Amino acid sequence: MTHAHLAALKGGLIVSCQAYPAEPMRHPETMTQIAEAAVRGGAVGIRAQGLDDIRLIHERVALPQIGLWKDGDDDVFITPTLEHALAVIAAGAEIVAIDGTRRARPDGLSLAETIDRIHEQTTALVMADVGSVADGIAAYAAGADCVGTTLCGYTGERTKTDGPDLEVLRILAAVLPIPVIAEGRVHTPTQASACIDSGAFAVVVGTAITHPTTITTWFAESVAR
Numbered sequence: 075m076t077h078a079h080l081a082a083l084k085g086g087l088i089v090s091c092q093a094y095p096a097e098p099m100r101h102p103e104t105m106t107q108i109a110e111a112a113v114r115g116g117a118v119g120i121r122a123q124g125l126d127d128i129r130l131i132h133e134r135v136a137l138p139q140i141g142l143w144k145d146g147d148d149d150v151f152i153t154p155t156l157e158h159a160l161a162v163i164a165a166g167a168e169i170v171a172i173d174g175t176r177r178a179r180p181d182g183l184s185l186a187e188t189i190d191r192i193h194e195q196t197t198a199l200v201m202a203d204v205g206s207v208a209d210g211i212a213a214y215a216a217g218a219d220c221v222g223t224t225l226c227g228y229t230g231e232r233t234k235t236d237g238p239d240l241e242v243l244r245i246l247a248a249v250l251p252i253p254v255i256a257e258g259r260v261h262t263p264t265q266a267s268a269c270i271d272s273g274a275f276a277v278v279v280g281t282a283i284t285h286p287t288t289i290t291t292w293f294a295e296s297v298a299r
C-alpha cells in the first residue's frame with residue numbers, strides 16, 4: 075500500500091527547484107516562485123533543498139514536497155544525518171530525501187537506524203537517494219519508502235551517463251516492491267518518457283527546468299563556432 079503523498083506522485087513529473095551556494099537565484103522567494111511556475115506546467119511534486127526554501131514552498135505550494143538538506147564536503151552530503159532529516163521534516167517536507175548509499179554516515183548511524191528513527195519520530199516518508207543497484211537493494215532492506223536514482227554517476231560505482239541511468243532504473247524497478255523514482259540528468263522530455271517506460275514510478279527533473287545557468291551553457295556552446 076503506497077502512502078497518499080507517494081501515490082499523488084505516481085506517473086508524474088517532480089520538479090527539483092535548487093540553486094547552488096552563491097548563485098544569483100539562491101533565495102527562498104526565488105525558488106518558491108520557480109516551484110509555483112512548475113505547478114502551472116503540470117508538476118505533481120516539488121523537490122527542494124535547504125530549510126528556508128522547504129518552509130516557504132510548504133507554505134505556498136500545495137503539492138507533496140521532497141525535501142533535502144545538502145551539507146558538508148564529505149561524500150555523504152544529501153541530508154547526511156538523522157538530525158538533518160528531522161529538521162527537513164520539521165520545515166514541512168512530506169518526504170525526506172536522504173543519502174541512501176552504503177557509505178558510512180557522518181553521525182555513525184546505519185541507514186536502517188536512520189530510517190527507523192525517522193519513522194518512529196515522524197509521519198514523513200523516506201526517499202533513499204542511491205548510486206547503484208546494490209545501494210537500492212540495501213536501501214529497500216533498510217526500510218526506505220522509495221528510492222531515487224539520484225546519485226548514479228556521482229559515487230564512483232556507476233559511469234556518469236549523459237542522460238539518466240536507465241540501466242539501474244530498469245533493474246531496481248523490476249526487483250523492488252517499492253516505488254523507484256528516476257532522478258539525475260533527465261534533460262529532455264524524451265528521456266523523461268524513457269524513464270517511465272523503464273519502470274519509473276515518477277520522474278524528477280532539476281537542471282533542465284530550473285537551472286538557467288546550465289541551460290544557457292548548453293545553448294551558448296551550441297552556437298559557438
Ligand SMILES: CC(=O)N[C@H](C=O)[C@@H](O)[C@H](O)[C@H](O)COP(=O)(O)O
Nearest residue numbers: 090224228258259260279280281282
Ligand atoms: C547529485 C546531486 O547532488 N543531485 C542533487 C540532488 O538533489 C541535485 O543537485 C540535482 O539537481 C537533482 O538530483 C536533479 O537532477 P538533475 O539536476 O540532473 O535533473
